Amino acid sequence: MNVAQSEALFDRAKRVTPGGVNSPVRAFRGVGGTPRFILRGEGSHFFDVDNNEYIDYIGSWGPLLFGHRPKAVLDAITAVLELGTSFGAPTGREVELAQLIIDAVPSIEMVRLVNSGTEACMSAIRLARGFTGRDLTVKFDGCYHGHVDSLLVKAGSGVATLSLPDSVGVPKAFSDTTIALPLNDLDVVESIFKQRGNQIASVIVEPVVGNMGCIPPAPGFLEGLRRITEQYGALLIFDEVMTGFRLARGGAQQMFHIKPDLTTLGKIIGGGLPIAAYGGRADVMSKVAPSGPVYQAGTLSGNPLAVSAGIAMLRHIEDHPETYDILEQRTAALTANPPAGMIVNRVGSMATFFFQAGPVRNADDARRSDTSMFAKFFHHLLERNVYFPPSQYEALFVSAAHSAADIDHTVQAIRDFSIQ
Numbered sequence: 207m208n209v210a211q212s213e214a215l216f217d218r219a220k221r222v223t224p225g226g227v228n229s230p231v232r233a234f235r236g237v238g239g240t241p242r243f244i245l246r247g248e249g250s251h252f253f254d255v256d257n258n259e260y261i262d263y264i265g266s267w268g269p270l271l272f273g274h275r276p277k278a279v280l281d282a283i284t285a286v287l288e289l290g291t292s293f294g295a296p297t298g299r300e301v302e303l304a305q306l307i308i309d310a311v312p313s314i315e316m317v318r319l320v321n322s323g324t325e326a327c328m329s330a331i332r333l334a335r336g337f338t339g340r341d342l343t344v345k346f347d348g349c350y351h352g353h354v355d356s357l358l359v360k361a362g363s364g365v366a367t368l369s370l371p372d373s374v375g376v377p378k379a380f381s382d383t384t385i386a387l388p389l390n391d392l393d394v395v396e397s398i399f400k401q402r403g404n405q406i407a408s409v410i411v412e413p414v415v416g417n418m419g420c421i422p423p424a425p426g427f428l429e430g431l432r433r434i435t436e437q438y439g440a441l442l443i444f445d446e447v448m449t450g451f452r453l454a455r456g457g458a459q460q461m462f463h464i465k466p467d468l469t470t471l472g473k474i475i476g477g478g479l480p481i482a483a484y485g486g487r488a489d490v491m492s493k494v495a496p497s498g499p500v501y502q503a504g505t506l507s508g509n510p511l512a513v514s515a516g517i518a519m520l521r522h523i524e525d526h527p528e529t530y531d532i533l534e535q536r537t538a539a540l541t542a543n544p545p546a547g548m549i550v551n552r553v554g555s556m557a558t559f560f561f562q563a564g565p566v567r568n569a570d571d572a573r574r575s576d577t578s579m580f581a582k583f584f585h586h587l588l589e590r591n592v593y594f595p596p597s598q599y600e601a602l603f604v605s606a607a608h609s610a611a612d613i614d615h616t617v618q619a620i621r622d623f624s625i626q
């Protein structure tokens with residue numbers, strides 16, 4: 207495969223940007239080789255600058271539920287361009303997007319729009335501290351909630367891919383406000399609450415983990431978190447930046463029938479443009495400025511282009527409830543028969559092929575995977591025009607644009623690897 211243009215761009219990029227990329231996992235450090243510089247996308251495929259075509263299983267790391275350039279989203283963006291790109295004053299569209307989110311996500315009564323998932327999670331844990339008057343946050347090993355100072359403790363995603371310890375540059379005083387526990391172990395949660403329950407403001411969790419590879423919640427785990435947080439007066443925060451509108455229109459909380467106090471959203475709600483949100487109980491959200499004392503703001507928050515793309519996306523989801531059945535079928539077909547030496551974790555259209563015997567129930571399990579075999583697997587697929595996430599510790603995403611032919615091609619490429 208000719209990747210001369212990508213190589214040339216990567217050389218230049220490394221001189222002007224740390225590691226040549228604007229977000230670490232894009233650099234292929236987990237698998238080696240040259241990251242492809244992408245020129246354009248169409249449906250379930252994208253094309254690099256050397257004109258190689260790939261079936262895209264990254265989907266911009268989650269947002270592209272309908273693949274690249276869905277017409278509804280393009281039309282919405284084009285229409286709003288005529289009106290202006292930013293006003294720094296409220297618009298009717300923001301009310302509309304808020305209403306669409308509230309109508310879809312069971313626990314959200316009020317919502318605030320921000321620009322990234324990082325901001326949403328940072329704001330949600332601040333709000334939880336302000337609401338409860340407590341300082342501590344419980345998170346889980348391998349969950350990623352953006353690069354928030356106090357949440358870069360035992361974080362997943364790029365932090366796991368690069369095998370970094372907790373990030374340099376985070377003051378100890380910040381990381382001391384975070385208690386990181388193993389996922390799917392309620393006994394540990396129970397005992398930490400017995401010791402320090404009156405200091406814990408919130409428990410934040412990816413209800414289905416995507417950032418340590420895909421790891422589903424153990425039966426009863428989320429229910430247990432709901433019960434324990436309620437008992438001790440702490441808030442339960444579901445980080446649904448990845449799972450929101452992906453696992454179901456109402457996210458993981460709809461799938462598992464659990465109402466968190468606060469929810470963070472991102473990715474899909476921007477339709478491929480930068481937007482995120484946090485929302486939840488009205489009595490909690492009312493503490494956010496200017497209606498309450500917890501400060502949070504944003505110059506470009508509620509940006510017209512991003513909000514319009516988000517509205518188009520959420521309306522399209524509302525109009526196509528069959529989407530989730532299609533995603534389920536396609537992804538089930540993709541992951542049905544993992545070759546020997548791998549196991550698959552899958553929930554809906556999120557999945558990870560782990561190079562190990564399994565089961566993978568938490569971050570320690572995930573870390574037992576053979577990452578050098580994964581790297582070979584990744585490049586084997588890439589050579590066959592299948593673009594998986596370039597890390598063992600990320601989930602792949604299937605979109606409604608992925609055709610049966612895309613899936614067949616991918617299944618065949620996966621099968622070819624095992625018989626090498």
Ligand SMILES: *Cc1c(COP(=O)(O)O)cnc(C)c1O
Nearest residue numbers: 322323324350351352445447448
């Ligand atoms: C992607 C992600 C984030 C961070 O969102 P950004 O927009 O990259 O800041 C937070 N939480 C989860 C679960 C995510 O998947």
